[in-house]
Each structure stands twice: as structure tokens, then as C-alpha cells.
Amino acid sequence: MLTIWGRLNSHNVKKVIWLAEELELAYERHDVGGAFGMDAAYLARNPNALIPTIEDDGFTLWESNAILRYLAGCHGGEALYPTDPKARASADRWMDWNFTWADAIRPIFFQLIRTAPDQRDAALLERSVARAASLSSILEDVLDRQRWLSGAAFGIGDIPVATYANTWFQLPVERPARPKLERWYAALQERKTFRDVVMIPLS
Ligand SMILES: N[C@@H](CCC(=O)N[C@@H](CS)C(=O)NCC(=O)O)C(=O)O
The missing domain is CATH 3.40.30.10 (Glutaredoxin)
Known part of the structure; x- marks a missing residue:
């Protein structure tokens, strides 16, 4: 077990x-x-x-x-985590890129969800919101060329970035229009597992 x-x-x-x-x-x-x-x-x-x-x-x-x-x-088998080196590296790339993405989202999350309003660092918040907006253009570009970050099908390359993307979409911050990213986020929400595990209230 x-x-x-x-x-x-x-x-x-x-x-x-x-x-x-x-x-x-x-x-x-x-x-x-x-x-x-x-x-x-x-x-x-x-x-x-x-x-x-x-x-x-x-x-x-x-x-x-x-x-x-x-x-x-x-x-998981081939579908979730392919063995072909290039396909695998593609998924790995997005899993590792999530450290960059999370570094932008985490301060927004901590400031707005886990910090009292009178204790918030407005400059950090502004900087992080701008950084997340800028990084989201990288996701927009790739999702214009392929359906999932992992490639043609959902895979573990999607999981880390999607977990933080959900937080970004849920937080009350300004976001640029990102139609491809929104299409991917909507597709993620078709998965019960994503709705049940990831889309819980932020706390
Ligand atoms: N690189 C580690 C980072 C783990 C991490 O930072 N976990 C946070 C929660 S997301 C944590 O343990 N915080 C301390 C706590 O919850 O008490 C991993 O990916 O597992």
C-alpha cells in the first residue's frame, strides 16, 4: 500500500x-x-x-x-511518461520549468492568502503579478503549438505547472488574456481528479 x-x-x-x-x-x-x-x-x-x-x-x-x-x-505507462528520450525530456522540461513559474506565483499566493492585509508587501506583490503575467506568455506560445504541455496528450509534464496555474487563475489578480492557456485550463477541469484535488479553496 x-x-x-x-x-x-x-x-x-x-x-x-x-x-x-x-x-x-x-x-x-x-x-x-x-x-x-x-x-x-x-x-x-x-x-x-x-x-x-x-x-x-x-x-x-x-x-x-x-x-x-x-x-x-x-x-503510468507510455501515455503519462514516455520513454522516448526527446518526449520524456519535453515532459521533464515543464516539470523543471515549474520552479520558475512557482517562484512567481508563490509570493502572490502567500501575500493574498496567507498574509494579513496590513502586513502585505505591495511591491513584492506587484513584481510577482507582473512576473507571472510575463511567464504566462511562454505557456501561451507552447499551447498554441500543442494541446498539452506534455505534447499531444496529457502527461506528468502538465501536472506541476497546472497545479500552480490553478492558483494563478483563482487569485484575484490582473491577468493578460491568454486564450490558449485558458483552453488548456478548461481541458484540465474536465478531469475529475483535477477538480477534486487541485481546485480546492486556496488556504
Ligand atoms: N522541492 C520540494 C519542496 C517541498 C515544499 O516546499 N513543501 C512545502 C509545502 S508546498 C512545505 O513542506 N512547507 C512546510 C510545511 O508545510 O510545514 C518538493 O517539491 O517536494
Whole structure:
């Protein structure tokens, strides 16, 4: 049985649970992180004091993108994570690019959702909103040429960027019109797994 540790409102945990649901895996999940804290047993599994962590058949793994690759490698088949080096690298590229994308979205999320109005850093917020808008043009360009970030079909290359894109679309900030990106976001919402796991209220 797969075990996942991490609270549901964490972006990095959402990524892992979303894929577990896509793959229809049986798993048990334990709330860890944020208000739930981390006990010594958890820290022994993940010395980074971060979530998520998984354990599968005695194998412990942390780093959400490594977990996505592991679960897709075990259960996803070609469709989710192709073995052809170029197709695989294409998916990997978007998973790694998500660090750039998340660096723009995270400050907006923290400022608007987890910081009291009188404590907010207006300059940081403005800078991050502009950065996210600018980065979204990269997504617009690729989604003009292909249906999914992973290529012709949905794959794990879509998961990290989509998790943060959902936050960007949900946050009350100005966004430039991005019709291709909006088409992709609408297609993601056709997946029950995305609606149930990722589109929960931001907190
Ligand atoms: N690179 C790590 C980053 C993990 C990370 O930053 N997790 C955040 C939540 S999204 C965390 O553990 N925050 C501390 C906490 O929740 O207590 C990964 O992708 O797994």
C-alpha cells in the first residue's frame, strides 16, 4: 500500500495526490506540515522538514517531482511518461520549468492568502503579478503549438505547472488574456481528479 504524507492544501502535495488519483492507486494519506506539524518519525523519513513524502513497499521518497516520476514510471505507462528520450525530456522540461513559474506565483499566493492585509508587501506583490503575467506568455506560445504541455496528450509534464496555474487563475489578480492557456485550463477541469484535488479553496 502506498502511503503519502502531506496536508491537502500544499501545492507539492496536490501534485502527488492528483497523480495517485489519475493512476487510481490505493493509498493512505496522513496530514503533516503547516498547522499539523511534523513529528520525529516524519523527520526521520524526510530530513528536509518539507512535504510531501511517500513510502511504497518499504521505499521512502521525497521531492514531489521525483515522486511524480516514480509513480508514473511504476504505473503510468507510455501515455503519462514516455520513454522516448526527446518526449520524456519535453515532459521533464515543464516539470523543471515549474520552479520558475512557482517562484512567481508563490509570493502572490502567500501575500493574498496567507498574509494579513496590513502586513502585505505591495511591491513584492506587484513584481510577482507582473512576473507571472510575463511567464504566462511562454505557456501561451507552447499551447498554441500543442494541446498539452506534455505534447499531444496529457502527461506528468502538465501536472506541476497546472497545479500552480490553478492558483494563478483563482487569485484575484490582473491577468493578460491568454486564450490558449485558458483552453488548456478548461481541458484540465474536465478531469475529475483535477477538480477534486487541485481546485480546492486556496488556504
Ligand atoms: N522541492 C520540494 C519542496 C517541498 C515544499 O516546499 N513543501 C512545502 C509545502 S508546498 C512545505 O513542506 N512547507 C512546510 C510545511 O508545510 O510545514 C518538493 O517539491 O517536494
